[in-house]
Amino acid sequence: MKGYFGIGVEGISKAVNVGTLFRTAHAFGASFVFTVRAQYNRREGGHVDTSDTPRSVPTHHFAGLEDFRLPLGCRLVGIEITDDAIELPSFRHPRQAAYILGAEREGLSADIQSRCDYVVKIPTAFSVNLGVAGALIMYDRLISLGRHAPRPVAEGAPTEAAPLPVFGDPIYKRKQRQRARAQSKAEAKT
Secondary structure: OOOEEEEEEEOOOOHHHHHHHHHHHHHOOOOEEEEEOOOOOHHHHOOOOOOOHHHOOOEEEEOOOOOOOOOOOOEEEEEOOOOOOEEHHHOOOOOEEEEEEOEOOOEOOHHHHHHOOEEEEOOOOOOOOHHHHHHHHHHHHHHHHOOOOOOOOOOOOOOOOOOOOOOOOOHHHHHHHHHHHHHHHHHHHO
16 A cells, blocks of 8 residues: 555543554554654553554654644545544545544534645444544555455455566666657658
8 A cells, every 4th residue: 555644642631542443553564653742651552552662663742733733745634523524434544644532522623624625524324433434544544544354245255366466667678669760760751
């Protein structure tokens, strides 16, 4: 899968939820994890983050919105239940994305939402646990941007393999062909 993603939280109240999110992010291959305006207790979160994500994945803690930084070209995607949010099944994930989830009771602040390139909601009857919401987002990213065999029409497993990636010729081969064409044209003119 091309691109990268990171995932984080704003203003959390339960370290175990962040620990669960970080562990799941590690399992899904996140490039980084982060917190904004949060006092994440790594020891408490470590009870559920058995992969010890901060030792394997770059982990950033931003004291406030003024300190919050993302890599150049990275799109910020807020996960929040709002009337104008894009429903997850209809959302095309950016190749370079950072997903942010809000605190369990308050959700994402208006300040963070205003900085988001997109706000996405999971179409459920009510709010789900922070760790579950993050897992759903990362899984959706995987199935929509990953390279997998197509789903079968009938129930069960696919009957065909995932298509192999198609790459063009190496650049030096293309340049050789261009030179040969230019030389042929020059010889044809003389």
